[in-house]
Amino acid sequence: MKLKICGMKYQDNIEHVASLQPDYLGFIFYEDTPRHFDTKIPEISNTIKKVGVFVNEEISTVIEKVNEFNLQAIQLHGEESPYYCSILRSTELFSDPEPIEIIKVFSIKDEFNFAALDPYENTCDYYLFDTKGKLPGGNGYRFDWSLLNNYPSTKPFFLSGGIGLDQVDDIKKFKESEAYKYCYALDVNSKFEKEPGLKNISILREFINKLNDKKTMNYNVDEKGYYGEFGGAFIPEMLYPNVEELRQNYLKVMAEPDFQKEFNQLLKDYVGRPSPLYFAKRLSEKYNAKIYLKREDLNHTGAHKINNTIGQILMAKRLGKKRIIAETGAGQHGVATATVCALMGLECIVYMGEIDIARQAPNVARMKMLGAKVIPALSGSRTLKDATNEAIRDWINNPVNTHYIIGSAIGPHPYPDMVTKFQSVVSEEIKWQLKEQEGRENPDYVVACIGGGSNAAGTYYHYLHEPDVGIIAVEAAGLGVDSGESAATSVLGKEGIIHGCKTLLMQTKDGQITEPYSISAGLDYPGVGPMHAHLCKTGRAEFMSITDSEAMNAGLELCKLEGIIPAIESSHALAIFEQKTFKPDDVVVVSLSGRGDKDLENYIDYFKI
Amino acid sequence: MNRIQSKLKENKKLLSIYLTAGYPNIDDTVTIIQSLEKNGVDMIEIGLPFSDPLADGPTIQDSSTSALKNGMTTEVLFKQLKDIRKTVSIPLIIMGYFNPMFQYGVEAFCKKCQELGIDGLIIPDLPVDVYHNEYQAIFEKYGLINVFLITPQTSDERIRYIDSISNGFIYMVSSASTTGAQSGFGSEQTQYFERIAQMNLKNQQVIGFGISNNETFTQATQYAKGAIIGSAFVKYVTKNGTGSINKFVDTILG
Numbered sequence: 001m002k003l004k005i006c007g008m009k010y011q012d013n014i015e016h017v018a019s020l021q022p023d024y025l026g027f028i029f030y031e032d033t034p035r036h037f038d039t040k041i042p043e044i045s046n047t048i049k050k051v052g053v054f055v056n057e058e059i060s061t062v063i064e065k066v067n068e069f070n071l072q073a074i075q076l077h078g079e080e081s082p083y084y085c086s087i088l089r090s091t092e093l094f095s096d097p098e099p100i101e102i103i104k105v106f107s108i109k110d111e112f113n114f115a116a117l118d119p120y121e122n123t124c125d126y127y128l129f130d131t132k133g134k135l136p137g138g139n140g141y142r143f144d145w146s147l148l149n150n151y152p153s154t155k156p157f158f159l160s161g162g163i164g165l166d167q168v169d170d171i172k173k174f175k176e177s178e179a180y181k182y183c184y185a186l187d188v189n190s191k192f193e194k195e196p197g198l199k200n201i202s203i204l205r206e207f208i209n210k211l212n213d214k215k216t217m218n219y220n221v222d223e224k225g226y227y228g229e230f231g232g233a234f235i236p237e238m239l240y241p242n243v244e245e246l247r248q249n250y251l252k253v254m255a256e257p258d259f260q261k262e263f264n265q266l267l268k269d270y271v272g273r274p275s276p277l278y279f280a281k282r283l284s285e286k287y288n289a290k291i292y293l294k295r296e297d298l299n300h301t302g303a304h305k306i307n308n309t310i311g312q313i314l315m316a317k318r319l320g321k322k323r324i325i326a327e328t329g330a331g332q333h334g335v336a337t338a339t340v341c342a343l344m345g346l347e348c349i350v351y352m353g354e355i356d357i358a359r360q361a362p363n364v365a366r367m368k369m370l371g372a373k374v375i376p377a378l379s380g381s382r383t384l385k386d387a388t389n390e391a392i393r394d395w396i397n398n399p400v401n402t403h404y405i406i407g408s409a410i411g412p413h414p415y416p417d418m419v420t421k422f423q424s425v426v427s428e429e430i431k432w433q434l435k436e437q438e439g440r441e442n443p444d445y446v447v448a449c450i451g452g453g454s455n456a457a458g459t460y461y462h463y464l465h466e467p468d469v470g471i472i473a474v475e476a477a478g479l480g481v482d483s484g485e486s487a488a489t490s491v492l493g494k495e496g497i498i499h500g501c502k503t504l505l506m507q508t509k510d511g512q513i514t515e516p517y518s519i520s521a522g523l524d525y526p527g528v529g530p531m532h533a534h535l536c537k538t539g540r541a542e543f544m545s546i547t548d549s550e551a552m553n554a555g556l557e558l559c560k561l562e563g564i565i566p567a568i569e570s571s572h573a574l575a576i577f578e579q580k581t582f583k584p585d586d587v588v589v590v591s592l593s594g595r596g597d598k599d600l601e602n603y604i605d606y607f608k609i
Numbered sequence: 610m611n612r613i614q615s616k617l618k619e620n621k622k623l624l625s626i627y628l629t630a631g632y633p634n635i636d637d638t639v640t641i642i643q644s645l646e647k648n649g650v651d652m653i654e655i656g657l658p659f660s661d662p663l664a665d666g667p668t669i670q671d672s673s674t675s676a677l678k679n680g681m682t683t684e685v686l687f688k689q690l691k692d693i694r695k696t697v698s699i700p701l702i703i704m705g706y707f708n709p710m711f712q713y714g715v716e717a718f719c720k721k722c723q724e725l726g727i728d729g730l731i732i733p734d735l736p737v738d739v740y741h742n743e744y745q746a747i748f749e750k751y752g753l754i755n756v757f758l759i760t761p762q763t764s765d766e767r768i769r770y771i772d773s774i775s776n777g778f779i780y781m782v783s784s785a786s787t788t789g790a791q792s793g794f795g796s797e798q799t800q801y802f803e804r805i806a807q808m809n810l811k812n813q814q815v816i817g818f819g820i821s822n823n824e825t826f827t828q829a830t831q832y833a834k835g836a837i838i839g840s841a842f843v844k845y846v847t848k849n850g851t852g853s854i855n856k857f858v859d860t861i862l863g
């Protein structure tokens with residue numbers, strides 16, 4: 001059943017209501033109502049149809065409004081004749097060639113003579129049944145819906161009149177009844193208002209959630225770039241044109257067939273996808289659960305990072321960018337970026353903290369061999385957070401020809417969403433791979449480590465709204481959550497703003513961002529992506545913290561049991577089996593985000609090999 | 610009327626100076642402010658240091674890092690400014706990043722500013738629309754003017770929007786850059802200055818970023834009501850300390 005929200009009036013409120021993704025928004029052009037619409041309609045998703053509501057209006061005025069506000073439907077609330085309706089159905093009148101939908105309203109009190117519909121059968125698209133009252137609509141009480149049991153037509157109709165939150169149960173009962181058969185949509189208005197024309201978002205959201213009967217918390221980004229209260233784009237004005245250009249284009253570009261074709265082709269032939277979903281038999285025996293490993297470590301360049309850089313380099317090319325910048329901590333994302341720049345013949349500049357350059361020499365050499373220029377970040381603590389600052393400064397200084405490839409699901413909107421979507425190929429594959437091996441798409445748990453959260457976002461993406469799939473997020477506890485040397489943001493962090501987004505981050509009481517610590521360079525970021533902050537806050541994901549030593553031991557164990565040397569980041573995800581007990585038939589999919597080649601030095605030092 | 614608004618009515622070109630609070634030494638903040646006023650500066654931006662100042666170049670970043678090391682915090686700055694209005698009467702603006710204000714509590718922060726006699730705020734990473742939707746009412750309640758930035762890349766439409774919700778001046782960033790990156794203005798900049806001057810905005814403009822000497826000050830104020838000097842001043846006190854601020858101001862004003 002579709003939903004129409006009628007009587008929209010205020011710009012901000014319209015944007016908020018649109019973020020709830022109704023199917024129709026109604027704008028009343030009838031002057032004698034407090035909900036009379038007389039301003040501008042902000043940009044809203046084109047999946048929402050805009051309906052103009054008129055009462056015995058001049059046809060020329062209706063046409064004018066449709067063209068001015070780019071309306072997709074007309075709702076006629078007066079005594080408009082069938083002839084009037086049929087005129088409006090001719091498409092030449094309107095600047096948009098798509099046929100406009102005509103909704104004819106009938107008001108019902110205690111009884112209704114359905115013969116009144118006959119003349120309109122061929123001149124409108126929908127009927128709308130409203131309660132008869134003093135005003136044409138918006139009277140705030142409902143009619144007896146059982147009258148519709150005698151509905152003689154097969155034309156789909158809108159059900160309207162005083163529908164409110166307290167009627168969810170009645171609506172559910174109505175859905176069981178004969179009358180529901182041709183009910184196409186619900187139309188709500190006055191029962192969801194703070195004042196006429198100003199809709200109450202939280203009550204609307206509750207109504208929608210209750211109606212859908214799901215735990216329908218939305219875990220995806222909304223129209224304004226937020227995940228719940230997290231996200232947004234807190235950027236200096238200097239960056240606004242760059243970020244705005246990306247925001248306006250990213251979904252469009254990603255939806256283009258030839259973009260998808262090129263992306264998928266490269267993932268297959270260049271990256272080596274699909275990556276295997278491997279049933280880890282000996283590990284499963286040891287921990288008495290069915291453990292599968294999603295082998296992102298087998299990708300070209302050795303980690304999941306390349307899924308994102310392939311996507312973004314294609315995006316950059318389509319936006320006409322000639323120069324690529326990136327930040328990197330351990331060098332994995334830097335290498336993945338340098339790789340795709342070599343592939344596409346674009347100039348590549350990677351910012352890397354001076355301290356990280358010293359401790360990740362092999363990756364620095366790789367980037368240089370691939371043709372990238374590695375610039376040391378000398379400010380602040382000279383690690384990942386400062387490399388990110390330097391990359392952002394570079395972007396401020398080069399606003400036109402440069403694209404910034406962010407390496408995780410962080411940064412200002414639309415980055416977290418874009419990176420998540422590029423990484424979502426991971427859970428897309430898990431679904432069919434698990435179906436082949438277990439006969440079902442949904443595991444009982446998906447597990448991933450979180451630095452900024454890109455491998456996790458990709459691993460969770462297609463399971464976010466599957467309530468039977470448990471989500472486990474693994475953070476680096478460093479030397480221990482209370483040791484002062486940790487990167488467990490969900491425990492130690494507070495809401496704040498870092499690198500252009502509102503999220504959980506580690507900071508002093510005074511709001512200065514603090515330096516995290518983990519043995520794994522890929523996890524030592526003081527924030528988490530906004531999606532994960534939302535998953536944490538809503539309780540959708542269970543957050544666990546793993547210390548350096550727990551991770552190192554889990555890494556070594558995987559070598560011994562399965563013959564796989566994991567990246568230390570991924571070892572954090574593997575370490576949860578020592579802490580958490582699963583049922584023997586639980587299917588647990590762990591994202592093995594990267595391979596351990598880059599970490600050999602660390603393993604050697606740690607275990608004195 | 611807010612001190613910024615009265616100042617903008619004066620029939621002269623305005624010199625505004627940025628300083629990093631708590632730099633070079635923690636207790637220099639008030640002394641520098643007093644000395645700037647005494648030497649004829651029209652308006653002051655007090656930089657509240659932040660660990661990750663994205664819009665700033667190396668000079669201001671380094672001074673911020675030092676100031677934080679010196680022990681500067683929001684609380685400390687507010688304590689230092691407790692009696693500032695007993696000795697200083699020119700407009701004072703706090704310039705800082707959003708996270709420290711957010712942690713202090715935006716309303717509490719604004720209230721405190723009003724108590725101290727602060728006239729306005731510049732928060733580079735608080736976007737215009739978020740301010741407009743969530744915070745404008747609070748700023749207005751405490752009589753604070755929020756100053757927005759525009760750059761050569763800002764579209765005319767967006768400039769008009771920013772102009773419509775500003776009630777002090779518009780901070781014109783001279784070029785696509787972080788602070789301290791430019792030296793001197795080329796024809797690209799003067800064209801941009803001219804373009805903005807011709808838009809007949811409701812709010813007057815003050816140009817900042819890349820102003821470092823008499824020549825750039827004079828150039829900028831040909832097109833705008835005033836100019837802001839940041840990195841050049843921070844460099845000066847790094848090198849010469851706080852004892853000879855008069856010399857710095859004199860060379861700028863020529």
Ligand SMILES: Cc1ncc(COP(=O)(O)O)c(C=O)c1O
Pocket residue numbers: 303304329330332333407408409449450451452453454455456521522523567569570593594595
């Ligand atoms: C192998 C591997 N896993 C995980 C991460 C953490 O990043 P994210 O949280 O974005 O997946 C990194 C980052 O460098 C990595 O190299």
